[in-house]
Amino acid sequence: xxxxxxxxxxxxxxxxxxxxxxxxxxxxxxxxxxxxxxxxxxxxxxxxxxxxxxxxxxxxxxxxxxxxxxxxxxxxxxxxxxxxxxxxxxxxxxxxxxxxxxxxxxxxxxxxxxxxxxxxxxxxxxxxxxxxxxxxxxxxxxxxxxxxxxxxxxxxxxxxxxxxxxxxxxxxxxxxxxxxxxxxxxxxxxxxxxxxxxxxxxxxxxxxxxxxxxxxxxxxxxxxxxxxxxxxxxxxxxxxxxxxxxxxxxxxxxxxxxxxxxxxxxxxxxxxxxxxxxxxxxxxxxxxxxxxxxxxxxxxxxxxxxxxxxxxxxxxxxxxxxxxxxxxxxxxxxxxxxxxxxxxxxxxxxxxxxxxxxxxxxxxxxxxxxxxxxxxxxxxxxxxxxxxxxxxxxxxxxxxxxxxxxxxxxxxxxxxxxxxxxxxxxxxxxxxxxxxxxxxxxxxxxxxxxxxxxxxxxxxxxxxxxxxxxxxxxxxxxxxxxxxxxxxxxxxxxxxxxxxxxxxxxxxxxxxxxxxxxxxxxxxxxxxxxxxxxxxxxxxxxxxxxxxxxxxxxxxxxxxxxxxxxxxxxxxxxxxxxxxxxxxxxxxxxxxxxxxxxxxxxxxxxxxxxxxxxxxxxxxxxxxxxxxxxxxxxxxxxxxxxxxxxxxxxxxxxxxxxxxxxxxxxxxxxxxxxxxxxxxxxxxxxxxxxxxxxxxxxxxxxxxxxxxxxxxxxxxxxxxxxxxxxxxxxxxxxxxxxxxxxxxxxxxxxxxxxxxxxxxxxxxxxxxxxxxxxxxxxxxxxxxxxxxxxxxxxxxxxxxx
RNA sequence: GCGGAUAUGGCGGAACUGGCAGACGCGCUAGAUUCAGGUUCUAGUGAAGAUUCCUUCAUGCAGGUUCGAUUCCUGUUAUCCGCACCA
Numbered sequence: 001x002x003x004x005x006x007x008x009x010x011x012x013x014x015x016x017x018x019x020x021x022x023x024x025x026x027x028x029x030x031x032x033x034x035x036x037x038x039x040x041x042x043x044x045x046x047x048x049x050x051x052x053x054x055x056x057x058x059x060x061x062x063x064x065x066x067x068x069x070x071x072x073x074x075x076x077x078x079x080x081x082x083x084x085x086x087x088x089x090x091x092x093x094x095x096x097x098x099x100x101x102x103x104x105x106x107x108x109x110x111x112x113x114x115x116x117x118x119x120x121x122x123x124x125x126x127x128x129x130x131x132x133x134x135x136x137x138x139x140x141x142x143x144x145x146x147x148x149x150x151x152x153x154x155x156x157x158x159x160x161x162x163x164x165x166x167x168x169x170x171x172x173x174x175x176x177x178x179x180x181x182x183x184x185x186x187x188x189x190x191x192x193x194x195x196x197x198x199x200x201x202x203x204x205x206x207x208x209x210x211x212x213x214x215x216x217x218x219x220x221x222x223x224x225x226x227x228x229x230x231x232x233x234x235x236x237x238x239x240x241x242x243x244x245x246x247x248x249x250x251x252x253x254x255x256x257x258x259x260x261x262x263x264x265x266x267x268x269x270x271x272x273x274x275x276x277x278x279x280x281x282x283x284x285x286x287x288x289x290x291x292x293x294x295x296x297x298x299x300x301x302x303x304x305x306x307x308x309x310x311x312x313x314x315x316x317x318x319x320x321x322x323x324x325x326x327x328x329x330x331x332x333x334x335x336x337x338x339x340x341x342x343x344x345x346x347x348x349x350x351x352x353x354x355x356x357x358x359x360x361x362x363x364x365x366x367x368x369x370x371x372x373x374x375x376x377x378x379x380x381x382x383x384x385x386x387x388x389x390x391x392x393x394x395x396x397x398x399x400x401x402x403x404x405x406x407x408x409x410x411x412x413x414x415x416x417x418x419x420x421x422x423x424x425x426x427x428x429x430x431x432x433x434x435x436x437x438x439x440x441x442x443x444x445x446x447x448x449x450x451x452x453x454x455x456x457x458x459x460x461x462x463x464x465x466x467x468x469x470x471x472x473x474x475x476x477x478x479x480x481x482x483x484x485x486x487x488x489x490x491x492x493x494x495x496x497x498x499x500x501x502x503x504x505x506x507x508x509x510x511x512x513x514x515x516x517x518x519x520x521x522x523x524x525x526x527x528x529x530x531x532x533x534x535x536x537x538x539x540x541x542x543x544x545x546x547x548x549x550x551x552x553x554x555x556x557x558x559x560x561x562x563x564x565x566x567x568x569x570x571x572x573x574x575x576x577x578x579x580x581x582x583x584x585x586x587x588x589x590x591x592x593x594x595x596x597x598x599x600x601x602x603x604x605x606x607x608x609x610x611x612x613x614x615x616x617x618x619x620x621x622x623x624x625x626x627x628x629x630x631x632x633x634x635x636x637x638x639x640x641x642x643x644x645x646x647x648x649x650x651x652x653x654x655x656x657x658x659x660x661x662x663x664x665x666x667x668x669x670x671x672x673x674x675x676x677x678x679x680x681x682x683x684x685x686x687x688x689x690x691x692x693x694x695x696x697x698x699x700x701x702x703x704x705x706x707x708x709x710x711x712x713x714x715x716x717x718x719x720x721x722x723x724x725x726x727x728x729x730x731x732x733x734x735x736x737x738x739x740x741x742x743x744x745x746x747x748x749x750x751x752x753x754x755x756x757x758x759x760x761x762x763x764x765x766x767x768x769x770x771x772x773x774x775x776x777x778x779x780x781x782x783x784x785x786x787x788x789x790x791x792x793x794x795x796x797x798x799x800x801x
Numbered sequence: 802g803c804g805g806a807u808a809u810g811g812c813g814g815a816a817c818u819g820g821c822a823g824a825c826g827c828g829c830u831a832g833a834u835u836c837a838g839g840u841u842c843u844a845g846u847g848a849a850g851a852u853u854c855c856u857u858c859a860u861g862c863a864g865g866u867u868c869g870a871u872u873c874c875u876g877u878u879a880u881c882c883g884c885a886c887c888a
Binding site: 002212213216217220221223225227243244245246247258301325326327328329331332333334336337338339340344345346347349412413414534535537538608609610611614615616617619621622624625626628629631671672674675676677678679682742743744745746748749750751754786787788789791794795797798799 | 802803804805806807812813814815820821824825826827828840841867868869870881882883884886887888
């Protein structure tokens, strides 16, 4: 029979809470460890097995650190602003506040039932005034430092959600939330100037311990490229067209220019253009396409020649035609390019279609067939001819351009400024007042928080206005600067806002004077280890690193980077091997597992099911295996002897297990740690009894994974105190060494026998023993040994003829 | 197209810096317990051939380096993830 997990788990959850053993102490005298997991969005569906996996990893580390004597901060909170809650409110008429509170209560209950060792005295809810007051405060600081600006732009607009979305939120031309098609719309948008921090965010990566692929993804996201800005004279406009290129070395090969259809230079000089009506028609066509279509339907290049004008190549002096085409984007570089058809495939396709010259300037490819992007000697390039290296040619060209005033070295980033407003109710109000006399005026700091007004109607306005626009008492106010009548901004912040600084608040969650005191930040910052999903390593992490770095620059946090270390767990797939989703009906509810088998079994299985960093499918059978394992652990109670040292036959294995499990817990290898414990348990069963010392070690090692059952057994057998705060195990390196080694013997690299030798035997002794082995002896008989290889303690190999 | 990763039994996965491939678990087979189902226990379990020793083949595919390769190198295929006309 199994053990009574229901009673035991409840009992220990209550005891831990009553004793406050997981409460972090703000005590600078103690060595600290700050373990952070991504706080959940409290959805109506309740917890997902993915949450359990995400938290179980650092849960093990946090519990181990406590046992090692660290003062551990392992906090949890709720990232509760956001669309799903608001949409639910719209559908049901229940206020988002109530929906959020209910969901948080459910999540809290479920998290507690999983037995996580969170510090429940530091819980954060991003939708609480005492929290979002500081989100607004940081926003105003950014405003004060010129990092907030407003611009009228074409934006991604979701007609279904009636909100403007950032590029990040509208990838693939579909709304991130409702998956309807995005359309382009002109809107006033609030931006955070994250691009000003591009280099700092890049440099910051040099000193942090993120998994290499996480670092790489952030580097690619920021997308720094170096090249040059080049100015092309357009005589008819009396103006220079500025382009950005990463290949200034190919400048002699430029045979045409392409501008993005929206390029404003066209409007300024429409009188000089003889076919402006054609241009307008093309523009109208492009406006219908979403950015997604523009990139997807790019197989066939389209465009219109700008008639009546030409540009001048600044190095060759040649007159070249100008086109508009939607393969050039307004949002990157200068919105115009110099086209080098011989060495850029996109330009090549365009040139072929429009019958434009293709001039080879780098030897090595066959430009009759396709563009050549490789390296080679320069030709047809005036002063660059004969130059063999790309970097040398680029350098020469840039100094030439600089000298002539025709261009200069430049840097571009793929990362764009962060569109920071939503036309929604359930978010932090943007604390800005629009005054007809003073313009944009920040709400004074002492008036924070700017509270979200209570409303009954959460429907967005028809033209995409925020629901707040309908609340007259909120909108109408007086200007803090001139005292005249003014109107409040009615947009709210995006969901990313609250999560951009929450890890700082955990250090000092109840402070009503500051977002967190410098003293406490000095102690707790940075986060020592941050674990979360791979899907958050670009957006959330870059946004939060940006906010943190800004706070550092204005002297509000003590260090540059918020996270010292970052790891990411793999997805749990459905039993069918597909990603879990409601539509597929393959979602596993963790609460059912807790009800049926207990939290210890659930946690053990999730950590055992495979490589923590990789995706693995759920298996009901696998859960049973872990249930069986813990039941077998429970049976140790009946096998206990009075002896209080390791038995001789197990001594080495115990020391090895302590070492292996301790190391594996540090490197996300929970699956092999648990496998080691399973193997050790099998060895104990083979022996038929367990000593007190053996059981004490076994329970300690297993505790971070299965805390309830181990705590109960600890108490039952009178080991003293609470296991959660008992010291971690130590091992003796000398005891790990076996007195005899089993050494494989190979002949020509093939395993032929295994011999047993003393651990301290020297090379000759081992080789002699190997030769004496009956099987080896018969195979060596009559052959010549060409070479004898002995890898100490590992293997012997005879090469024979 | 670019960038990152992965590929090992029927399944999830082990294998340290190049040194006994398949730890641990699931599943399966046989037996014991049981009225039966479930549970539990014992033994076996990569494939093929020999069934008393064993032998050969096996880590996506094709080569290479090496006494020796899942591990290193070259090429190739497939899958997953991220970015995508980035100038």
